[in-house]
Amino acid sequence: MHSGDPNGARQALLPAGLQDVLYPDAAHEAAIVEKLIRHVSRFGYARVKPPLIEFEDSLLAGPGGQVSEQTFRLMDPISQRMMGLRADMTPQVARVAVSRLAQEPRPLRLCYAGEVLRVRGSQLRPERQFTQVGVELIGTASRRADAEAVFLASDALLSVGVEGLSVDLALPTLVGRLFEVLGLSEQERQELRAALDRKDAAAVQQAAGRHADLFDGLLRASGLADEALERLMALPLPESVLGEIERLSEVIGEVRRMNPELVLTVDCVDHRGFEYQTGLSFTLFASGVRGELGRGGRYDAPRGEAEGEPAIGFTLFMDSVLRALPIPSEGRRIYLPSDSDGAFANALRAVGWITVTALDESADVYSEARRLKCTHLLVADRIEEVED
Template identity: 35%
Template sequence: MYDPNRIDAQLPRGVTDFLPDIADKIGHIQGRIQRVFESWGFRRIMTPMLEFEDVLALGMGEGLRSRTFRFDDRQSGRMLAVPPDITPQVARIVATRMRGLPFPHRLSYLGRVLRHAEIQSGRSREILQAGVELIGLESPEADAEMIAMAIEALQSLGFEDFKLDIGQVEFFRGIMDAAALDEETTWRIKSAIGKKDVSAIGGILNGLQLSDTIKEAIASLPRLFGDRRILAEAERVAVHERSRKALSNIEQVLEILDLYGLSQYLTIDLGEIRGLDYHTGITFEGFVAGFGEAVCSGGRYDQLMERYGCPAPATGFAFNILSLMSALERQPDVQSSVVRDFLLFNAEENREEVLKVAKCLREMGYSAVRDIIRRDYASSLEYARQAGIRRMLVVGGGYSAPDELYIVSAADGSGFPLKKADLFNCTGRFDFDRFKEKLNG
């Protein structure tokens, strides 16, 4: 016999439902970021949730390929994949659907991706991304634009104490070119540098027949982190022309960011080599004080478009929306969600006036929620608090004069009267806060 109380409603590990409070916060964050993207001239693109696996794999390194969800397509007989990252999808679209249109392409996106995660890690397999791709420009100014946009988006969300760590993967590659090591040894060094494990690096270097100059260059990589003064140290150990060109590139990008007035938000990290297989130049990650994970990451990837038959330089970055939300929750003084404006409490039998009030508020740009369920004043006010609604607006019922409405704060229950004529005759957006201050004054 069917028993609704015995339904197994568990979700697969690593995914979650987003209830209204959380969904509101996600929508708030996405909206703020999207407005920044639009203000810089980026147009939104929407990518599919399924791709043919072999096509998607062209744009992914081995790390992403190994974390991709795959399954058979009964219609085509080909393998399908749920994208673990949106950038390869954008590259495919530009190369195949936008071929012939003039460069550069400024494209933005909001979307979900899925990635396999280790069961023990506790990490989500579902990632919400908001990002941009700037395709067709290889100048340092394009790299600087990405960094400036990321900073502006973080500022728009209310963050003040944050840093963007800037790296350049060609610096590491130049040192490895000079060392001319075999693939396994290079991988061991990369792994140790990625973990900032100085002792492990020293142990590997002790067993190698390399010059002291090259050993010093490799050993210095985990320490090349800080403000711009570390570039002088990096220049001293740049044992290959490839590394010196990388440093020149960083200097050019920093000079442009100086013009933006954003230098205080920047640090240099030449030992950051995550994404090395994917990126080709400047890389960066954004970190918020008090939160240990990067909230955004990106960089230059000039070789990706060629894999889809359309060679073009490109750069971009993406925010991890759930990481941003977690970081915002650690800063209670920063607004982190959408707040609804009014709950309309109709104490009259007639609905005509309350519907007129709701229409007026919405035309002004306020959100107005009709409390259609009949409940008493106190219960309605409690509902407003729990639903995240700022104020309750009372129509009739003796709470104010017949020609007035009564406005109540959901936070503390304090209220004040408002003449109906003042609201209905307002030609713009009625400022309730200023009206209350004037009334109290």
């Protein structure tokens, strides 16, 4: 004979990287998402809601192509066309901006929140389904737009209580442009790119050959923003790439003006995860928290055959954000007799109480209050604390 319920156990089993979010975590996540959306909305960002699934050719256009390998695909039984389940919401919002909102005045400020699903998780983020919250600022190449995105991403996280926050700034196109200007061969580029990605100083010097000092200096020009900028400015960089460094410096200055206390770091050789971005990019971290809290950067929003619109935005990953926040409290729960006055119960809820009304008149109110995890109960119009 078999003990237990094997059918029930099989029904509760979920695929790797997927999980049920239970109380109070589900309510906590929903509340934080709405706080973040309210915060960015105050800066002029209007909320949009793209569909969970859409045709593959539109979903994977432009920046969407970078998440092609992470996208679940299926056949639409109605149109017989391939569809994709979104792995990232940024490409969808960019599509909305350049199609449905093409006639809206620029710069266009949009925000969003929703679930995404990916084919596989990563070492730092094993979750395959999680919630994204983000903004896109479309139709401007302004340096102030870059600074607004960096500031708003950090300010939104600070507004919900994230502590120990830092922003790591990157120029993912810088190394590639240096490769072109210096005329490196494809093999030299691959070897040097791999060495830079590993942060292997010895391998960088060997792969860079006659340009060893330049790329070694670039690798070492990382760390706190002021020190990194000083090292970058001292490097013998070609004139054609100095504009990127100057822009980075101006953006840092603008962000500092908006929040002088924000910790900013720079890593100019980092490009992994920023492959589709066209300029300044950034990652948000919190001290002691596994994984990045969010990412952002500049990209081109595709417009079909026409040249893309300049855009910058960021996405916050709610699984990581919640790890950076205190464990939520379920609040004050009061057990009410079945014949309690409705107006009194409404007044309690209005000031923050969670009310649980008795359904069994014959049950002992003290036992029921404890069993249903109430912190208080109403006895003869008097609120009493429930003792363990």
